[in-house]
Structures are given as structure tokens and as C-alpha cells.
Amino acid sequence: MFKDIQKKLLLKYPLLWNTKFVPLLAIGLLLHFIFFGLGYMDGTIDFSNRKNINIGTFSIMIGVLSVIIIFILWLINYFKNNALKSFYITSKYSLFFEWMQIFVICFFLVTFYIPFSVGKQFHQKSYFSFAEIKERCKIISTADLFIDGSFRQTEIDSLASGLIDSLGNTIKDEQSNNSNKNKPDYYAERVTAAYHYKDHVIFNGKKYDQFSLLNRNTFEFSVINKEEDSMNKLQVYNWLQNQNVDEIKKLMATYMSLIREHDLATNFDATKWLEITYKAPNFKDFLYIQPYLKAYETNNSYRYNDYEAIVPMKGEEKKYSQYYVQQDILKDKYDLVSNAHTNAFIDLEMLLSFLYGAFGISLLLFSFRVTSGKSWLIAVVFTGVINVVYVIFTAISGFGTLYFYLILVTILAILFYFFLIYFNKKSIQLSRIALNLSLWSYSAIIPILYFLVMEANKPDYYRFSEYEYYESPFYYWLKDNVTEMFLVNIIISISILFFSSKLLRNWRGIAAN
Structure with a gap:
């Protein structure tokens, strides 16, 4: 079929025949279709984490090798004939049209990763609708407050604030009089050293310890914007302060249903979870839950499945209990789906990099031709x-x-x-x-x-x-x-x-x- 097409092009459109534009365009489209399929396979998410399909590196290596072979075979045939050297009669813009064909061919050959990336994201996005993934992420995010969420930084002590203002004025004077004015890190270190934070937080007029649940963060997903995330966090804080045990039980039961749905490991149920974390009215003396399957102690530092434990805040003694849940896997997998819903299929910066790559290669070939x-x-x-x-x-x-x-x-x-x-x-x-x-x-x-x-x-x-x-x-x-x-x-x-x-x-x- 390609031979018949090439013969017709030779008679009517010799420029298209010479550049082998039609067969190369077909090969480029086929390459894109194949890599979309490979990307779709690579986008498979195993929420139980028992097996992972990761063919990204292998696919890219195969793609690069295939493109190199196609380029070599194409150039051998393309450089056989040169209308310029033969002084073949051409139109005044024929050189531009020839370059444009080279550019399109190069673009289709070097951009095989784009359909791979689109296929991967398309598959990840297909697991849940936007509304469903948003609701599930809300549950996982707020539940993290009762598992292993970090603590928010408290306010600066008022006495320390006054000292910092005084230090700021001193620094301004020094800037105008000595050589340290070009050293912003020097001044940043001095100000940071003067900071002193409170050991408590105030919520709705009540005082709580800085390491209480009412100062804990939730995990952030991209499908939940900053405002919604803050509202979700405040909602849980209000449940705790008002001792609304039924809502907390409901949250924990829903979270545990996700753990069972994805066959993830844990050694407690919603009832036990409430017992070890719900310590009203101060919500401080709760047990830290291991967010990984296994934990072992090495040189007084905790490690979980090769993940380092989060570095505790100053003054925080972070010692984990015997209880665990695979929150790390749940957050990681749902974060993939969340990002698939919020990220653009084609990033402008990535597209520009491929455009410039194809532009550079096409000019190298075109200049050799000319x-x-x-x-x-x-x-x-x-x-x-x-x-x-x-x-x-x-x-x-x-x-x-x-x-x-x-x-x-x-x-x-x-x-x-x-x-x-x-x-x-x-x-x-x-x-x-x-x-x-x-x-x-x-x-x-x-x-x-x-x-x-x-x-x-x-x-x-x-x-x-x-x-x-x-x-x-x-x-x-x-x-x-x-x-x-x-x-x-x-x-x-x-x-x-x-x-x-x-x-x-x-x-x-x-x-x-």
C-alpha cells in the first residue's frame, strides 16, 4: 500500500515523496498508539500493594531504541535524492515546506512519551470519578489526624516577638554600616534563633497542649483545595472539642471499610482505634499508631518498611505503639488517583521541550540537506x-x-x-x-x-x-x-x-x- 502511495506522490507531490512524509507519519502515529497502550498498562494501581506494574523505564528504553533505528532507516532513504544539488525546479517556499515536513516527522518520533504519559494518567483517573475520589480522600485525610499526622507550628511568644522587632531594627542599622548587607542568610539565621514558640494552642477559646489532637494536621490531596482542607480539619476539631463521639466513630468506621476494601493490613478495628486515641477532654495522652505494616527499633530510631519515621517537633516524644495500619499505602495510591484528576494531561513545559527538541533535530537535518x-x-x-x-x-x-x-x-x-x-x-x-x-x-x-x-x-x-x-x-x-x-x-x-x-x-x- 505504501509503495502505491509513494508512486502517486512521486508523480504529483515529489517533495512529499522525497521526504517519505506519509509512511513516516503513519509510523509515528502507530508509535504513539503503542505507547498509549503501554502507558495505560503502567497506570495500573494495585491498592493492596502486593504487585506493581512498572514498565516506565523499560518502555522509554525501547522507545528511544526504536526511534534511533527508524531515524537511521529514514535518513538513508531521504538523503538519496536532493533536489537542490540537482538544481530541480522548485517553488520559492519549497525549502520551508520541506523543513516543515522534517519537523513534523521529528516531532512525531520524539514525542512517544506524551501518549505514554497520557495513557498512564487516563488509566489512573478512571478508577474513581472526581466526586468519589474527593470523598474518599477526605476520609483518608481526616483519619490521618488520628493515625500519624504532623503537628502544626504554634504561635510566636509575645515576648519573643518584641525581641525580634528590636533585633530587626539592629540588623537594619548593621546593614547600612557593615559588609554583611549582602548576606541575607546571616540575618535570617539571627532572626530564626530569636524565635520562641508557645507550648499550647487556643481553639474556640480553650487551651490545648501543642501535641494534642486539636493541633494535628491532616494529609493534603490535590483534589481537596486549601480552603476545603482547612474546613475539614476544623470540622474534626469541633467534633473533638464538643466530644461528638458518634461522628468520630463514623469517620473511623468508614476509614476501616476502605482498609478492608483494599485488603490492607491492620491489627485494630474502629472500636479499639477510638479507645486508644480518643482521650477527652485534653486529647493528649493518645497512642501513636504506626502508619506502616512493620516496625522495628534500630539504635533508638524507628523505621517502617524502609521509610524513616517523621522527625518529631522539638519537645515531642514520638514513640509508636504496637498498633499499625497501612496508611502509607492508602495515601500513596489515592494520591496517584487524586493527581491524575487534577493534573493536566499535557504539561506546557513538557510540550515545549519536545517542540524545541524536534525543532533542533529538524534544523540539523535541514542544514545538512541544504x-x-x-x-x-x-x-x-x-x-x-x-x-x-x-x-x-x-x-x-x-x-x-x-x-x-x-x-x-x-x-x-x-x-x-x-x-x-x-x-x-x-x-x-x-x-x-x-x-x-x-x-x-x-x-x-x-x-x-x-x-x-x-x-x-x-x-x-x-x-x-x-x-x-x-x-x-x-x-x-x-x-x-x-x-x-x-x-x-x-x-x-x-x-x-x-x-x-x-x-x-x-x-x-x-x-x-
């Missing part, structure tokens, strides 16, 4: 040597941005040299190397300028005020819009290539001597 193998190889060697030299100069000078300034000047000089030869109609031999280098580097001008402007607006000192560090608002704006800059840059780069394709076609007509 110029010659010898000039292409010389350009590669020159690029390697000049980068090594610039890195050495930058290291010796100690000026971190010198490398980028040198690269920018070099790119502009190469572009100037190429256009000088082109407009003066000098020998084409003199400009082949410059053309290769120009095609590889022109798209780097905007990013280099962008980061140099960022560096120029980055403050060389930090202003200490109210114990925070401040930077230039324009610097922050540039920093927050790096992704958008790369998106705009690739659009501009493709547009430049479109308008310069006629120039490249005319460049081929310059005499060789």
Missing part, C-alpha cells in the same frame, strides 16, 4: 571548540554571564558574515559553514537576551524588611514568564524560517567559485 556534509561537519567541530573556549574564559574571569555575552556576539557576527557574502554574491563555499551555524543558533538570540535582561535586573543585594527578602518586580515578572517567552520564541523562529526560505533558495544560485 549545504554539504563537509561544511556541516566543520560547523559541528567549530561549535564544540568555541563553546569549550568560552566556558574556559568564563571560568577564568569569574563573570558568570560572560559566556552568554560571548555566544550572543558570536551569533550576530556569524549572521552578519553570512549576509555580507550573500548580498555581495561571493563564493558559496565561503558561506556554507556560516549558514549551518546561523540555522542552528538564530533561535537562541531571544532567550539569551531575555536571560541577560533578567540577570541585569536581579538585585545585587537584598533589602531586609519585616524578615523577608525583596527583589525587583520586573525581575519577578521575567522569571514568571519564562515559559511564555519560549513559546513566543519558537513561533518567531518558525516565522523567520518561513520568510528566509526564499533567501536560502536564491543562495543556492550563487556561484561556487
Whole structure:
């Protein structure tokens, strides 16, 4: 079938025939379909944790190897015929259309990981609907308060707060008079050392110990936003303070049903759980529950299934009881489903990285096609040597941005040299190397300028005020819009290539001597 299609393309669309666009596009789509299936398999979640399907690394290795083989076979056939070298009559934008076909082929071949990632997330998302996973995560999250949730930091003591204000004024005076003004870490350490936190919390007008259940955190899932998470936590706090035992029993019973549903291990039931953790009215002298299946003591530190125990807060004696439940597995598995519901299927940064990868490979192939193998190889060697030299100069000078300034000047000089030869109609031999280098580097001008402007607006000192560090608002704006800059840059780069394709076609007509 492909042979018949290629014959028709040879007669009507020789450019498509030469690039082998149709068969390569079909192979790329097949590759995407296969890796979507592999990703779907990799997205299998075993909530009991008895067996895990993890074929991600193997799939990526197979994908890379397959793409390399396909590339080699394609290039062997693609480079057999060259309309430019044969002075075949082409349209003024034919070079751009040829590059675009190369770019699309490269993009479909190098992006096999995208359908793999989409397939994996699609499978993970399919286990529960959004409403169901949100309700289940709420149960697991709030139940963590009675298992092994961390404790919130208490408020700063009022006496310590006054001392810190005094210290802040002293530090400001020192900043204006000594060399430490460029050392924000030095001041941060001094302020932190002065902090003194209360040993209790106040909830609804009542005082509780800092290590009581009414100061414990819940586990955060992405399907539950910050406001909802706080409301869920306050709801449990109110149950405890009002001694609403029925609601707590209901929460524990529902949680235990999830443990049984997924066949996870525990050595207590909801009744025993309530007995060992519900210690009204202070809710302090409860038993710590091991959130893992097994625990053993080694050198007075606790480890659970190769997980380190959470480091206790200062003053907290965290000693676990004999009771355990596989909360770690439950949180880990449901976190996967939660993230699958909230994460985008295709991340913009990841898509841009593949776009730039395909763009770079396509320009390497296109420049080889337009110029010659010898000039292409010389350009590669020159690029390697000049980068090594610039890195050495930058290291010796100690000026971190010198490398980028040198690269920018070099790119502009190469572009100037190429256009000088082109407009003066000098020998084409003199400009082949410059053309290769120009095609590889022109798209780097905007990013280099962008980061140099960022560096120029980055403050060389930090202003200490109210114990925070401040930077230039324009610097922050540039920093927050790096992704958008790369998106705009690739659009501009493709547009430049479109308008310069006629120039490249005319460049081929310059005499060789």
C-alpha cells in the first residue's frame, strides 16, 4: 500500500515523496498508539500493594531504541535524492515546506512519551470519578489526624516577638554600616534563633497542649483545595472539642471499610482505634499508631518498611505503639488517583521541550540537506571548540554571564558574515559553514537576551524588611514568564524560517567559485 502511495506522490507531490512524509507519519502515529497502550498498562494501581506494574523505564528504553533505528532507516532513504544539488525546479517556499515536513516527522518520533504519559494518567483517573475520589480522600485525610499526622507550628511568644522587632531594627542599622548587607542568610539565621514558640494552642477559646489532637494536621490531596482542607480539619476539631463521639466513630468506621476494601493490613478495628486515641477532654495522652505494616527499633530510631519515621517537633516524644495500619499505602495510591484528576494531561513545559527538541533535530537535518556534509561537519567541530573556549574564559574571569555575552556576539557576527557574502554574491563555499551555524543558533538570540535582561535586573543585594527578602518586580515578572517567552520564541523562529526560505533558495544560485 505504501509503495502505491509513494508512486502517486512521486508523480504529483515529489517533495512529499522525497521526504517519505506519509509512511513516516503513519509510523509515528502507530508509535504513539503503542505507547498509549503501554502507558495505560503502567497506570495500573494495585491498592493492596502486593504487585506493581512498572514498565516506565523499560518502555522509554525501547522507545528511544526504536526511534534511533527508524531515524537511521529514514535518513538513508531521504538523503538519496536532493533536489537542490540537482538544481530541480522548485517553488520559492519549497525549502520551508520541506523543513516543515522534517519537523513534523521529528516531532512525531520524539514525542512517544506524551501518549505514554497520557495513557498512564487516563488509566489512573478512571478508577474513581472526581466526586468519589474527593470523598474518599477526605476520609483518608481526616483519619490521618488520628493515625500519624504532623503537628502544626504554634504561635510566636509575645515576648519573643518584641525581641525580634528590636533585633530587626539592629540588623537594619548593621546593614547600612557593615559588609554583611549582602548576606541575607546571616540575618535570617539571627532572626530564626530569636524565635520562641508557645507550648499550647487556643481553639474556640480553650487551651490545648501543642501535641494534642486539636493541633494535628491532616494529609493534603490535590483534589481537596486549601480552603476545603482547612474546613475539614476544623470540622474534626469541633467534633473533638464538643466530644461528638458518634461522628468520630463514623469517620473511623468508614476509614476501616476502605482498609478492608483494599485488603490492607491492620491489627485494630474502629472500636479499639477510638479507645486508644480518643482521650477527652485534653486529647493528649493518645497512642501513636504506626502508619506502616512493620516496625522495628534500630539504635533508638524507628523505621517502617524502609521509610524513616517523621522527625518529631522539638519537645515531642514520638514513640509508636504496637498498633499499625497501612496508611502509607492508602495515601500513596489515592494520591496517584487524586493527581491524575487534577493534573493536566499535557504539561506546557513538557510540550515545549519536545517542540524545541524536534525543532533542533529538524534544523540539523535541514542544514545538512541544504549545504554539504563537509561544511556541516566543520560547523559541528567549530561549535564544540568555541563553546569549550568560552566556558574556559568564563571560568577564568569569574563573570558568570560572560559566556552568554560571548555566544550572543558570536551569533550576530556569524549572521552578519553570512549576509555580507550573500548580498555581495561571493563564493558559496565561503558561506556554507556560516549558514549551518546561523540555522542552528538564530533561535537562541531571544532567550539569551531575555536571560541577560533578567540577570541585569536581579538585585545585587537584598533589602531586609519585616524578615523577608525583596527583589525587583520586573525581575519577578521575567522569571514568571519564562515559559511564555519560549513559546513566543519558537513561533518567531518558525516565522523567520518561513520568510528566509526564499533567501536560502536564491543562495543556492550563487556561484561556487
